[in-house]
Every structure is written in structure tokens, then in C-alpha cells.
Amino acid sequence: MTDHSAHQASPPTGQLQCQGCSLCTHCLPLGLGPEELKRFAAIIDRPRPLKRGELLVRQGTPFSSLYVVRSGSFKQVVTDGGYREHVTHFLLPSEVAGLDAVGEAIHATSVVALESSFVCELPFTSLEALSDRLPALRGALYRCMSQELHRDQRLHCLLSFATAERRMASFLLDMSARHAERGYSPFGFQLAMSRADIGSFLGLALETVSRLMSRFQRRRLITIEGREVSLLDLPALEALAEQGDTRR
Amino acid sequence: MTDHSAHQASPPTGQLQCQGCSLCTHCLPLGLGPEELKRFAAIIDRPRPLKRGELLVRQGTPFSSLYVVRSGSFKQVVTDGGYREHVTHFLLPSEVAGLDAVGEAIHATSVVALESSFVCELPFTSLEALSDRLPALRGALYRCMSQELHRDQRLHCLLSFATAERRMASFLLDMSARHAERGYSPFGFQLAMSRADIGSFLGLALETVSRLMSRFQRRRLITIEGREVSLLDLPALEALAEQGDTRR
DNA sequence: CGACACCTTGAATTACCTCAAGCCGAGTGG
DNA sequence: CCACTCGGCTTGAGGTAATTCAAGGTGTCG
Numbered sequence: 001m002t003d004h005s006a007h008q009a010s011p012p013t014g015q016l017q018c019q020g021c022s023l024c025t026h027c028l029p030l031g032l033g034p035e036e037l038k039r040f041a042a043i044i045d046r047p048r049p050l051k052r053g054e055l056l057v058r059q060g061t062p063f064s065s066l067y068v069v070r071s072g073s074f075k076q077v078v079t080d081g082g083y084r085e086h087v088t089h090f091l092l093p094s095e096v097a098g099l100d101a102v103g104e105a106i107h108a109t110s111v112v113a114l115e116s117s118f119v120c121e122l123p124f125t126s127l128e129a130l131s132d133r134l135p136a137l138r139g140a141l142y143r144c145m146s147q148e149l150h151r152d153q154r155l156h157c158l159l160s161f162a163t164a165e166r167r168m169a170s171f172l173l174d175m176s177a178r179h180a181e182r183g184y185s186p187f188g189f190q191l192a193m194s195r196a197d198i199g200s201f202l203g204l205a206l207e208t209v210s211r212l213m214s215r216f217q218r219r220r221l222i223t224i225e226g227r228e229v230s231l232l233d234l235p236a237l238e239a240l241a242e243q244g245d246t247r248r
Numbered sequence: 249m250t251d252h253s254a255h256q257a258s259p260p261t262g263q264l265q266c267q268g269c270s271l272c273t274h275c276l277p278l279g280l281g282p283e284e285l286k287r288f289a290a291i292i293d294r295p296r297p298l299k300r301g302e303l304l305v306r307q308g309t310p311f312s313s314l315y316v317v318r319s320g321s322f323k324q325v326v327t328d329g330g331y332r333e334h335v336t337h338f339l340l341p342s343e344v345a346g347l348d349a350v351g352e353a354i355h356a357t358s359v360v361a362l363e364s365s366f367v368c369e370l371p372f373t374s375l376e377a378l379s380d381r382l383p384a385l386r387g388a389l390y391r392c393m394s395q396e397l398h399r400d401q402r403l404h405c406l407l408s409f410a411t412a413e414r415r416m417a418s419f420l421l422d423m424s425a426r427h428a429e430r431g432y433s434p435f436g437f438q439l440a441m442s443r444a445d446i447g448s449f450l451g452l453a454l455e456t457v458s459r460l461m462s463r464f465q466r467r468r469l470i471t472i473e474g475r476e477v478s479l480l481d482l483p484a485l486e487a488l489a490e491q492g493d494t495r496r
Numbered sequence: 497c498g499a500c501a502c503c504t505t506g507a508a509t510t511a512c513c514t515c516a517a518g519c520c521g522a523g524t525g526g
Numbered sequence: 527c528c529a530c531t532c533g534g535c536t537t538g539a540g541g542t543a544a545t546t547c548a549a550g551g552t553g554t555c556g
Contacts, residue, residue, distance in 0.1 A: 497556105498555105499554100501555105502551100502552085503550105503551080503552075504550085504551075505548105505550085505551100506549085506550105507546105507547090508545100508546085508548105509545080510542100510546090511543095511544090512542090512544100513540105513541085513543090514541080515538105515541100516537105516539085516540105517536105517537090517538085518535105518538105519535080519537100520533105520535080520536100521532105523530100524530080524532100525528105525529090526528090526529085526530095
């Protein structure tokens, strides 16, 4: 999914150039001037490639860095007290992993690559030192965190109010919008995650996810073939997502 | 609920003394030295009393301040696109309202008093200016935000994985723990919110909330009379909350 | 080729919802 | 003072959306 630059050569050791990065208009340092951007790029640590299934962050390990997804995608999972594993987020390029550990000593979630991916590592001490001198950067950091809070709140509404159909429609639209933000088509994309992951994220059984996909396809709202989705009728999906069949 | 200091005289105009406040060990400025605490107290703006039902923050209005609950309690609600109102959090003394708007221009949620309450207002510009000079304060702010992210994540797990019974048990235990943190009994407290509010928060119909309360009472796990709860069997509740009857 | 992970679809079950009725306490007004 | 309403709570009966259980299909990889 969204494999832009995934196949590019491993970036030069030492530094990444933010200027060259296709994500610069959406990434964390959004709003920095060219000179500031350069200083920001200078703190990026050893860019890391990860293969499908590899852990970027392991729950319970000490926090030291934030990570920006440069290419590929990730799922954020909590392994609940016992054994159950629960997906709390999916991360697309330019999104930031590790924010829930800022100000804490320990990561409360794991972050797992869903496909071959690259991340930019931002050591938090460097980031904080730099943001002392770049107010715009501090603002960007705050914004990232509060946006994540918003997202969680919308999710809370979705999970507690919405039928399975509505959850599914919202999920597809959310993915579509996030792809569109990054300059890709809102009408078609690859899902990097399994039906089980989607189910875990949306609070549905994986069978239900599968059935809903089929149902949507029968109604000509989407086509789906494996993990390749096309959204055929955005307005209808939006109608479903917004009021469609609210319970309660 | 938790009416400590609610009936005290309105604090002196101009400033609140954090030192005198019973919450100082849990509040945002946790970890500040006495001198730093004084500077922190100096930025607190016109302490506000609110009556039951009054809005502390209205969704859609510009962000300017954070608010710390000094006494009483609040619910945080999102009015969903259409008309439906959805409770996303309950706030107890020493907890901070408005964090989801830091770094944004506009509040995405409303905050409503559940009873007569007092808050300390922290103008964000002052807070930020001060935290430039007090690293401990900045850290505290980060910690608050990331803790809220954690809470949201636990909630996500609860809402998508748990049966109604488990949600209810978790809710009661969460309230109990938060009361205990503030020096009150973990075994008995007043619920300031209605059954409908609890249902909205937990993603259950209010009838279900009521039935569960009764069921728990029949099993001698709690007693409940109106909004006065006593937790009789914490271990059993914990068992329920942790694995009890997981679906999926 | 078999093993395995992933997905689809059907049938039966159930947890929770909706609808409905009734109770209680507080506030209001005749 | 009583009747009234109104909001909040409880409880029952019945319905249904989504689950669980189960079986079978497909693609990938060693």
C-alpha cells in the first residue's frame, strides 16, 4: 500500500533531507521555514527500514524517540493484560508513532509494520531541545498530540454509537480521506491490514468485516478484491457513515 | 460528589494559592518546587464557579485556556454532526479540560458541569510562556496529554472488546481508583452523572446500565441507591473487568 | 504437494436494544 | 395541601444485529 519511495535506495547514512521528501507538506515539521527545516532534518536519526511484521516499538520498552512513517504502514496494538491483542490505530506515511509515550517513561503500545516500510526516527531529547528554539516546531508537536486526541474521540463516538455497517463505511472513508490528503486517489487503494486487524480496530468479528465488504459490493458501493478496494459511491458511503442506521 | 472545598468561599480575586489547595499532589503542576509553584499560581485567571448544567467550554468556540477542575465534576461531550450528543469523558478534581484543543484554534468538545463546581483557568499563552522557563512544567503538560491518549486507548479496547458487564465493572473500578487517588474511599462515592450519561459514555442503552447496576447488586458486588454507590467486592469486580466474559 | 494464513459464507445463538409501562422524588401551581 | 408534570430510574417482553461455530475456498511458501 502507498509504496511511494518504499523501493528507493536506503537514504544516505547520517541524514535525511526533508526537502526532498514528498511528504513535507503533511509531515510533522509542517510550517517550518527552509532554514529551520534543515535544522530539523539534522536531528533525524538512522532511518530505519522494517519488513512486514517487524516491531518498530515494543510495548513496555523505554520511550526515547518519536517515529514518522516515511513509507509503508503500521498498526498500533495494545496487548491487553492477558493475551488478547487489540489494534488501536493504523499509521500511514507522515503520521507519527510514539506520541502516547511522550512525557512517560515507557511505551504503552507496540507498533508493527504491515508491509515493508521506512521511518524517520526523531530522538525526543533532540526534538525537545530544538523545539525550544523553534516555536513553530513546538506548536506542531502540540498539534499532533491534540489531533490524535480528536481522532480518539471520533473513534469513541463511532464505537459506542454506530452499527457495524456505519463503522465499516466510516473506516473506508477515513482511509480514503487519508490517502487523498497524501495526494493519492480517494477512490482506490490497497488495505495493508488483514480483516482480523480491521475487525479488532472497529470492534467487530472478522467474519462481520468480511460480510460487510461483500454486502457493500453487492450494493455497488465498493468493489473489493482481496485487499484492493475501490470506492464506487462516495456519497452513499458518506450517508451510511453519517446517519445510516444509528442505533440508540 | 467529592464536594471538598466546593462550599468554601469564592477564592480571593486575583490569585489562587496552589499551596493551600488539597489537590496539589495530583494537579498539573506536580513536580514543581515551591518557588516555581508560586509563579505557576500567578498565571491562574479568575477562578470560575459553575452550576450544574453550565458550560465551561462550548464546542466550536476558540481555544484560549486550559481548565483544571478544583472541585465538582464535569462531562466532556461531542455533539455529533447531527443532533446526537455523546459523552467522551468525565472529569474529576485535578483533571484538566481543554487538552484536545491545544495546538488547535477551536474546541472540538463541550465541557459541562455535572454539579456545582470550581475550576482554575490557565490562559494557554501564559502557560506556554511560563513553561519555556520551567522545563518541569512543560513535562507535566506533555504527561497530561499522553495520559489522556492512554486513557483513550484503554477505552477503545473496552468499547470494542468488552461485554456490557465488563464495561460497567471497568467503569466502576475506574471511578473508584480515581477517587482513591484523590484521597477518598475507593469503596463508596456519589455518581454525579445520570444513567444516560454513563450509557452514552460506555456505549450502552441507559436501560442496560440500570439493569447491570441491579444485577451487580443482586450478586452482592455493589450496593446502589440512586447515585450513591458502594463497591462491596472489589476482587470480583476486577475479575469481571479483566477477563469476565470476553467476547470475540 | 501439503501446510498454513487468510478470507468467505451459512446456520444457529445470544447479548443487547427498543418499546412500553410503571415508580419515585422534586418542583410548580391551583 | 394535593394534583400535576417532568426528569430520572427500574423492570419486563420481544426483536434483531452481530456473534460464534463450522465448513470450505483461495493463494503463498517451503
